[in-house]
Structure formats: structure tokens, C-alpha cells
Amino acid sequence: MSKLLNQSLNKLLTYAAIVLCCSIPVYYFIFRALLQYELDEHNITLTEKAGREDSFLIIGTVTILTVLFSSLLLVGLVLLNRRLSHKLWRPFYDSLTKIKDFDLNQHKTVSFEPTDISEFTELNTNLHKLITSSISAYNQQKKFTENASHELQTPLAIMQSKLDLFLQESTLSPRQHQLIRELSAAVARTSRINKNLLMLAKIDNRQFEDIEKVHVSQLFQEVMDMLSEHIAIKEIKLTANISDDVSIMGNKALVEVLLQNLLFNAYRHNHSGGEILIRVDAAGFVVANSGENRLREDELFKRFSSNNGMGTGLGLAIAKEICSTYHWDIAYKFENNKHYFTVSF
Template identity: 50%
Template sequence: MTKLLNRSLQRLAVYAGLVLVCSIPVYYFILSRLWQYELDEHNIVLTKEADREDSYLIILILTSLTVLFFALMLTGFILLNRRISKDLWKPFYNSLAQIRTFDLNRHNKISFEASDIDEFDELNHSLDKLIGSSVAAYNQQKEFADNASHELQTPLAIIQSKLDLLLQSKSLTSEQYNIIEDALKASARVARINKNLLLLTKIENSQFMEKEQINLSALLRNAITVFSNFTEDKYLVQETQITENVFVEGNQLLVEILVNNLLTNAIRYSPVNGTITTTLRNNSLMISNAGTTPLNQEQLFKRFGTSSTQTPGTGLGLALVKQISSRYGWRIEYSFNIDQHVFSLYF
């Protein structure tokens, strides 16, 4: 995209070029008349060849001088305009740089510099007000999620406990047993959602500050072993290409959650008798599994986003993966190639 200043200078150069082109024949016509007038006044008669040579000489000199003066004038104007524009637009670019570095998740504060230009001061005031409102709304939303998750823990535990007691009753009919079992499944799903919400809130509030060198190779092998029961239930084949002694720096718990969620996601979306391929290199982790249709990428890493209606989860697993990756400056990507769901983590 062309910048505003460059566009103005381009238009000025085009305009100056048009003026230059149009001015040369005008000057030539005027000087030709003056030249002819001087010749007539002094009764000088030139041959056609001499007159033609003089005409060409006039055109050459006139064109050269005109181009020279126009070039000098245009160059001086451009340099002067750039110098003035640089000082004039400096507050705007300072504000733009502040906005580019702003991130709600990092809690960085923006402070706009004062300007002696009323329009920029008004712009900075409006931006400051807008960002302040956004930060306040974001903090209120986070506080609500945090408080709600904490308050839900006790009643959820009570509900699950009471339902477990009901299941042990000998007087239950088959229909009542199925109803209580469905209620227990729904309660367990709500408990998982609540747990993940609490974890997201803790990550955002920087409650996992400690870092250590983590052997990702060993962690990944252990996670694959832990999930082997789930893969066996769906008759899944695990193919691994794991480079030994790949280390990353981070919190042990968060890295385990990230790896477990990626593996869980691959198992959930794999068809029976499918294959899950896990590839670990020095700077990347790729987990792929078979699939028929791509997931909804717009909703994939959002909280409670529905990427597929076929195997619904809590809607927070991949949101946690995204949050943890962003915390450590890693990049998580999803692609669908040749009937394969591929999640790639670059660190």
C-alpha cells in the first residue's frame, strides 16, 4: 500500500512533468517569434539550413535549461517537503507504533506523547479513551470468568458426589440409572470446562512464571504411552519420528498440557483404524491424523469455538494450546492436506 506522503509526491512529480512537457513548445513558440522579430528588425536574412540549425539549437538550449531548472526546483521541493512532513507527521507515527505494540494479554500500558498539533492531540485522546474502555471490559470479563469458575467448583463437586450416591442405590430402575449416568457425564463435562477456564485465567494472570529446561522428547514419548489405551480403543496406529534430546524452556505443567491437548485432539478427530503421526524435530512438533473434511479454522483456537460438530469437546483444549504457545512466543498452525489434519508447533 502506498503511503500518503509518497502518493502526494508522486502526483506532484507527474504534475511537474506535465507542466515541463507543455511548457517547452510554448517557450519555443515565443522565442521563435522573438528571434524572427530580431532578424526582421535588423534586416538579417538566413538560409533555410542556417535557420533550421538555429531552430534546433534554440530547442536544445531551451529544453536543457527548462529541464535543469525544473529538476532543481522539484528536487528542492521534495527534500523540503520530506523534512517538513517528517516533523509534522512524527506524532502520528509515534502513536501508530504504540498501537502496534499493544496487546491485551500482556497488560502493557500505552502512553501517547503530547503534540502541538490539535488534530493529533484529539486523535490520541480518542485512542486513549477507546483503549481504556477495551482494557476495562477485558479485565471485567476475565474477573467474571475467574470468579465464576472458583464459585462453581464446590457446587459441581457436590452434584457429582450426590449423583454417585444415587447410582449406588439398589432401588433404581434401568431408566433412572441411564438418566443419572447422563447427568453425571454432563456434570463431568462442565467440571472439565470449569477446570480449563481456571487454567486459562491463571495463565493470563502470569501465575506460571517459573521456567526450566524441559526434555520435550521424553515428555512426548511418555504422553504417547499414557494415551495408548485411548488409541487402542479406536484401533489407531501410532507412528513416531522423535528426535532425541530436544529441549524447550517453559513451565513443566503448561508444556505437558499443550502436548496432551494436541494428542487428545488428534485421537478425538481420528476415524477408527486411522493413523496418528507424531514428528518432533529440533525446532518443531507436528501431529497429524486422518480426516475427511477440514476443521473450521476461524473457530479452531477460540474459546468455546466449534471447529466440528461431529466430535464436540469442551471447546477450550485448543484455546489452551494457543494461549500457552503465545506465552512462550511459539507459533501454532493448522492445515488440512491430502485428507490429513496437521497441527504444527514451531518453537
């Protein structure tokens, strides 16, 4: 039943109870006056005992009849109210359920059931317009992001190659060499951002539909091998506890990107002589790295949110999108001066 109607019904029942309590003495005095009038008209005199008995009889009868008919009236009112409430508000709750189940990433509009209640018809019409407009704007935004990222790849690659050629010139002064190196680093960072945006657009557009059995244990080992030299240079202690033959169903490219992002994040945001912990089992995996301060959890998985000013701010956002795609949970906690990222299958 509607909460609004429940509140109204509760107030009505309270009011009815007050009226019922006040009506009993009123009925008593009215019936008593009528009885006394009849007795006087027929010159009948009652003894004190008989008067008390009549008074009790009148009070009992009036009370029972009032409570009986009032209860029947209230019960009928409650039942009628529930039936009307269910019938009147059913279109509203049907629409509410469909709105709750609506997912913008599925690109599917919502079809509302027709109703003969004009207010709900108008509400459903405007909701349909709003949802359709939102889907259209979302699709245009994703298409623009994908197209822009794709078109930017070629000029960025050309710029990077030209800058690499410049760096090989022997006639450059130290100052010119430094400026070109800084420009090359900026172009490389822009290229990484562009690739990450393209990756996010592809994930949103569900372009990684191929599902296969992915050997997580083997993928972790391959990514660790890629990082082994960098970890050695930074003198980071790597402790891995990887169960054999841990497999999941998913897209291998996306799972590999997820592992790479979390492991590279653990290496990049670690300090010299730090530690990286890895644990993999059938329930999921944990990647932890040394750290000093807790990260902002409310901003951690948002796009372009970089807690320490390093990186593109898209790595964890991509990890979150990949986990959401396969309905996995990814969580963060800071404990014993270590950042823990846990993915649960």
C-alpha cells in the first residue's frame, strides 16, 4: 500500500477512535434523556436500584452497538482503501520497478504499461522521453569518445616518432635536448590517456563479447615476468601466493588488462625497497603494495582521479569497468601501511 495512503488511513483511524470515545457518553445522555421522558410521560417512577440497572444497561448497549457498527465501518473502509490503493497505484509501482531495472549501458529503452489514469500516463510519457533522450546523449558521447580517441592515435604516433628523431640529433644543446625529452614525455602520457579512453569506450560499447576460459594463474605469472626487471631495479620485494589452475570465464584481453593495471599500479606507486603482495585463489585475487597514506576511496575508481598526481587517472577506472562487466567485486582497503586491492569472482 502507498505510504501516503497509509498515513492518511492512520490519521482517519485515529480520528475515528476519538469520535467513538466521545460518542459513547453523548449517546448515553441522549438515551437516558429519552428514557426519562418516556417514564415521566407515563408517570412511571423507578427505584434507585432499577435506575442504576437501567443506566448500566443503556451504557452497555450503546457501547456494544457503537463499537460493533464502528468496527464494521472501519474494517470495510480499510479493505476498500487497500483494494483501491492496489488498483490505483499499480501503474506507479510497475513504472518504478522498470526504472529501477533500467541500465544505461544496455542501450535499451523502457516500455511502460498503458494505464487509464491520466496522471500516470503523463508521468510515463515524460519518463519515456527522458530515458530516450538520455540513451541518445549517452550513445553520442561514447561514439564521439571512441572516434576521437581512434583518430588521435595516428597524429600522436607521428609526433612521438618525430620527437624521437629530434632526440637523436647531435647538434642539439642540452637545453633543447631537455625540452624535447619533456615534450616527448607529455606526448607519451597523452597517448596513454588516449589509449585508455579508447579502451573504456570499447568496454562501454561491449566490443569484448568473446568469452573463453581464462587461466588467471598463468596470466599473473606472465605479467609478473614483464615487471620483473623494473621490480628488481626498484629493489621491491615481491611475494606471490598463486594457486594452480585458477580459471574464470571472460574475455582474455580484458582480464589481462585488469591484471596489468593492478600490478603496474602496485609497482608504479611503490617506493624503493617496498613490497608487493599477490594472492590468487578460486575466490579471487589480492594485489597489495607498500604505502604511507590511505587513498581517497570516494574518488579512487573515478575517471581522471589521481590520488598522487601520477599516472593518467584511468587505470583503476578501467579495472572497475572490467569488474562491473563480469559482475565481479573490486574493493580497496589500507592496512598496516599497505594498499590492498581485492577482486572477488
